[in-house]
Amino acid sequence: MLESQGILPRQHITFLCDGGDTVRELGAFLHPRSEHILDWFHVAMRIEQLLQTVRGCQGSEKENLLKGIERVKWFLWHGNVIRADETLYDLVEEVDGVLEQDRQAGRPPSVVLKKLDRALGEFATYVDNNAGAIVNYGERYRCGERIATGFVESAVNQVISRRFVKKQQMRWTPRGAHLLLQVRTQVLNDELRASFERWYPGFGAWDQVPLAA
Structure with missing residues (x-):
């Protein structure tokens, strides 16, 4: 994911996390030249x-x-x-x-x-x-630097939506949940059609077919 966003191995990067032990260790493992900030x-x-x-x-x-x-x-x-x-x-x-x-x-x-x-x-x-x-945090905030991940929490809620909340009364396998989240993410990013066209070269060709009189 970092490579796909153009992050180079020696480039400085800042991780904001919730303070969990596993999350702190993950950031250090992914990018040794990283800075870790408690969200x-x-x-x-x-x-x-x-x-x-x-x-x-x-x-x-x-x-x-x-x-x-x-x-x-x-x-x-x-x-x-x-x-x-x-x-x-x-x-x-x-x-x-x-x-x-x-x-x-x-x-x-x-x-x-x-x-x-x-x-x-x-x-x-x-x-x-x-x-x-x-x-x-006060100094970072005044300098316009990121101090919190509220926007990430909002994005997560948008991706998960009602599909995974209790009132939907649905049960998900780990694989099913993983696949659904990928689809929802691509829909929100307006990337789903491009993925289908890449997987199925003939997909969407009917859009160019003229309608009969």
Whole structure:
């Protein structure tokens, strides 16, 4: 695919990914002289999930937790992984402290705080694992450089369309799904007719046949 787009072996290329281990390894395998950037779309999506969880809290700690997560977002936007890490672990300690206070007071632990505690720990691990791929997104954005793959997500949704969603009530084999996606991609790129003409040289000849009077 890279060769078909004119990418040369020594040419610099940037990969944006969601931070999964296998995806990071794939980029390095495909192109050794590549730069890897954690997709801001996925970072922001995870942060929004944290904010949504905190909004479900009822205690006095809610406002401070919201501000803390917003600080984490600001630090990551500017590529400051160290400060983002410190703030995340401070938030984890704060949540753990509230849960411990509830335990000592004999109160049942907050389900929301337990969920938040786990989510903050997972996000901190996610940031640590992708620290080398976190850049100054604000600077890149101001320079007109790509920081997210939202346009790719949109294209994927367009290709998959309703064929693969549950309400279609259809089951697909891996081969069938693979072939259908190839066809849909060529239709969207307006390339399907050219492919048929290449496979079947006589295809479309009837278009030139004059109609009988």
